[in-house]
Amino acid sequence: MLKVDNLRFAYPNGRDILTDVSxxxxxxxxxxxxxxxxxxxxxLLRCLLGLNRSKGGQIRWEEQAIDKLxxxxxxxxxxxxxxxxxLTFPYEVCEVVMMGRVxxxxxxxxxxxxxxxxxxxxxxxxxIESMANKxxxxxxxxxxxxxxxARALAQQADLLVLDEPTASLDFSNQVRTLKLIRRxxxxxxxxxxxxxxxxxxxxxxxxxxxxxxxxxxxxxxPDAVITSENxxxxxxxxxxxxxxxxxxxxxxxxxxxxxx
Amino acid sequence: MHIFRSAKSEGxxxxxxxxxxxxxxxxxxxxxxxxxxxxxxxxYTVLELFLSKLGIVTPHWESxxxxxxxxxxxxxxxxAIMVGGSLSVxxxxxxxxxxxxxxxxDILGVSAGAGFGAALAMLHSAGWLEIQLTALVFGLIAVVLxxxxxxxxxxxxxxxxxxxxxxxxxxxxxxxxxxxTLADTTNALPSITFWLMGSLGRSSNDNVMVMLPALIFxxxxxxxxxxxxxTLAAGEDEAKTMGxxxxxxxxxxxxxxxxxTVIAVSICGIIxxxxxxxxxxxxxxxxxxxxxLILTSFGIGGIFLLIIDNIVRGVPGMELPLGVLTxxxxxxxxxxLLSRVRKGWA
Numbered sequence: 001m002l003k004v005d006n007l008r009f010a011y012p013n014g015r016d017i018l019t020d021v022s023x024x025x026x027x028x029x030x031x032x033x034x035x036x037x038x039x040x041x042x043x044l045l046r047c048l049l050g051l052n053r054s055k056g057g058q059i060r061w062e063e064q065a066i067d068k069l070x071x072x073x074x075x076x077x078x079x080x081x082x083x084x085x086x087l088t089f090p091y092e093v094c095e096v097v098m099m100g101r102v103x104x105x106x107x108x109x110x111x112x113x114x115x116x117x118x119x120x121x122x123x124x125x126x127x128i129e130s131m132a133n134k135x136x137x138x139x140x141x142x143x144x145x146x147x148x149x150a151r152a153l154a155q156q157a158d159l160l161v162l163d164e165p166t167a168s169l170d171f172s173n174q175v176r177t178l179k180l181i182r183r184x185x186x187x188x189x190x191x192x193x194x195x196x197x198x199x200x201x202x203x204x205x206x207x208x209x210x211x212x213x214x215x216x217x218x219x220x221x222p223d224a225v226i227t228s229e230n231x232x233x234x235x236x237x238x239x240x241x242x243x244x245x246x247x248x249x250x251x252x253x254x255x256x257x258x259x260x
Numbered sequence: 261m262h263i264f265r266s267a268k269s270e271g272x273x274x275x276x277x278x279x280x281x282x283x284x285x286x287x288x289x290x291x292x293x294x295x296x297x298x299x300x301x302x303x304y305t306v307l308e309l310f311l312s313k314l315g316i317v318t319p320h321w322e323s324x325x326x327x328x329x330x331x332x333x334x335x336x337x338x339x340a341i342m343v344g345g346s347l348s349v350x351x352x353x354x355x356x357x358x359x360x361x362x363x364x365x366d367i368l369g370v371s372a373g374a375g376f377g378a379a380l381a382m383l384h385s386a387g388w389l390e391i392q393l394t395a396l397v398f399g400l401i402a403v404v405l406x407x408x409x410x411x412x413x414x415x416x417x418x419x420x421x422x423x424x425x426x427x428x429x430x431x432x433x434x435x436x437x438x439x440x441t442l443a444d445t446t447n448a449l450p451s452i453t454f455w456l457m458g459s460l461g462r463s464s465n466d467n468v469m470v471m472l473p474a475l476i477f478x479x480x481x482x483x484x485x486x487x488x489x490x491t492l493a494a495g496e497d498e499a500k501t502m503g504x505x506x507x508x509x510x511x512x513x514x515x516x517x518x519x520x521t522v523i524a525v526s527i528c529g530i531i532x533x534x535x536x537x538x539x540x541x542x543x544x545x546x547x548x549x550x551x552x553l554i555l556t557s558f559g560i561g562g563i564f565l566l567i568i569d570n571i572v573r574g575v576p577g578m579e580l581p582l583g584v585l586t587x588x589x590x591x592x593x594x595x596x597l598l599s600r601v602r603k604g605w606a
Contacts, residue, residue: 049501075503085494088359089548099491103503108484110551155502 001026002159002190007057009040009047009214017043018214021057025192025207027158030185032205032222033194036235040214041194045161048192049080061159075103078159079152083167084144087136093147094132097123100154122153126180142173149180160184162193166200178204198226198255210234223253231255275546282545282559286341289566293337296574299328336463336573337566339527342471343460344534344565345558346478346520351535352542352557353482356493356550357513358418365521365535368425368514372432373402374525379439379452388462391455395526402428403518418496458529458583460569467527474523478516482554485512490550531583533590534561540597 002025009018017040025031033041046052048059050071059066061077069077079100087096100122101115123129126146131139136147145165152160165181166174181204185191195201201208201222208225210217217234218225231239238258246252294306309329311317319326350365358367366372377398381391406421406428414420443449482489488509491499496506524531542556568585580588 046497049497051497051500071500071505072503075501078501080498080501082498085498086359087493087548088361089356089493089543091493091548095547095549096494099494099502102487102491105487107488110487151502 001062002192003058003060004048005058005060007044007047007059008055009043009052010055016055016214018047018054021211021214021216023209023216023219025190027190028185028188029206030181030191030193030204031207031209032201033192033209033211034198034201034226034234035211035217039211041211042163043214044211045080045163045192045194048161049078050074072103075155075157077157078161079155079157081145081148081152081160081162081165083163083165084141085136085148091136092132093128093134093136093139093150094119094123096136096147097150097154100151103155118156119150119154122150125153126150141168142170142176145169145173145177146180149177153184158188159190159192162191164194164196166195166197174200175203198231199253201226202253226253226255275552278545279555279559282556282563286559286563286566289563290337290341293340293566293570294329294333296570297328297333301325301329331465335465335468336460336569338468339463339471340460340566340569341562342468342475343524343528343531344538344561344563346471346475346524346561347531347535348538348542348557348561348564349479349482349554350517350521352539352550352553353489353513353517355539356489356548356553357510358422359493359495360422361540362536363422364532365517366429366525366530367422368406368518369402369428369432370399370518370521371525371530371532372429372436374399374522375456375530376432376436376439377401378455378526378529379436379443382448382451382455383439383443385448392526396522398432399522399525400518402432403514403522407514454581455529456583457581458531458586459581460528460572463527471523471527474519478520479554479558481512481516485509486551486554489513493548493550529581529583531565531586533586533594534565537590537594537597538564541593544597544600 004024005022007018007021008016010016021040021044023031033044035041043052047054048066050067050069054067064077066074066077085096097119098111098115101111101119104115105111120129123132126149128143128146128150131143131147136144139147149162149165162181165177169177178200181191181193185206193204205222207220208222209219210225210230212234218230226241228240231237231241240256240258242254242256243251244254291303291306295301295303305321305325306329308317309321309326312319347365351363354363354365354367355361374395378391378395380398381394386394406424409424409427410417410421440449440452443452488499488504489512491502491504492506492509494502499509500506521535538561539553539557542553542560545560546552546556565586568589569582572580572582572585
């Protein structure tokens, strides 16, 4: 379980970006972080990942204080999938995925058979083993996203942190990524992702955390938290939740902004 | 399942084969280089000379021959390989660290600092050893200054580090210009000018004994951290989330590259282009993965500078300094590389 208590962050000589953020995320759940631009979503992710040093509060994973861990140990607890990765030089996909094995290497040692086996398994899990020897730069946005997820999975960390995983993807790749996230959660991964589209929270998340001006605005299940009142107030834009029944009697909810 | 494994192992044997070929070429070049020079020596004699050192053949030749091979040609050949190799490895390391294909080993001001140091010593008509020492000291001062500036103001933020290097380089270039204007035009100024164009002409076995340990130490450090350095190609933040101690790894890269470059420069003056161009040729051969890249860059850099220096030594009437020739050869090579660049540096 991920447990964040009274997390506070501010840039030096600046106002607080995060004030007193607390939430918990049990194993195997998918938490979707919602909030307008500049509200501190990315800052929260960076604090979790150890890229920003928090001003106060605690981050614990299974009762272990994460902010006290070395970056190497932390990398074995949580893995990060960036929105995009700009590799300047021509790396092959398998070389990019092997980077995810670095937290398991000691200085001086090269990845061994077990590391290669792990990278291979991850590529097969995502169905992209045929890309292994392609150049990362030549891939499409959707393929790159899969490779970055593969790299994170190669770290063998239980907690995955994804920064807007669907932001630059087309419709079908968005759906593929969301399905993959659900599949990973079913396999026991704990996922924390940010998104700008509340609809995706209905599709993939089991939990939603709404963040406004650095404080928790709402926290709970998607159905309980994503309401027209909450959305309208969070984004300062009138919106309604539309429900419709699709094949198989399943109810689908979508968020529709109100344009007058 | 086996698609990946076979592709992977094929890629690996392919790399091993290329590396063996590359170093075989290097060894052949090394041997042939003994034949180059004003004093004609047959390949058979060179072999005999080396065998005599092992006690297999008893010497039956004049001692001048031994002096030419062991005190003149051997150090020069070894230094050409070591200097070319270390400049290329430094270049490859900095390019990976800074995620920038246009970076060369003197990005933090080593060359400018060493140039100023050497010129300062020549202004006071110092001996060769003093010149090398002052070059070394000022090369180090320049890097410490650039690194210090970026550390104090931005905790080594990459862009700031590059900018600090540019600033420090300009400072030492300005100081060098002052020294040049003060230098007398018959002795000091020409020697400063020639030093700045680079030469292996004064190579000695003492130089080899300084360069070799520095090279081994630096290469060992880079090799130990090769997989950690590799992740920096994905950017500092991502490297950190992959468990890399970025501050430590960056320091390792700067330390080893500086050590190799500063000694190379203080021994043979400023040799441009090698550290910029060779890593790109290496990437075309084996890809960008850093562990492969350093071994390949060293071999190519060694061969490249050895051949160029052989041209300087062997072509009669060739008065072009080493640094000029590397630039003359480097420019067309770079032009060809640019034409091959499509998406990224493949």
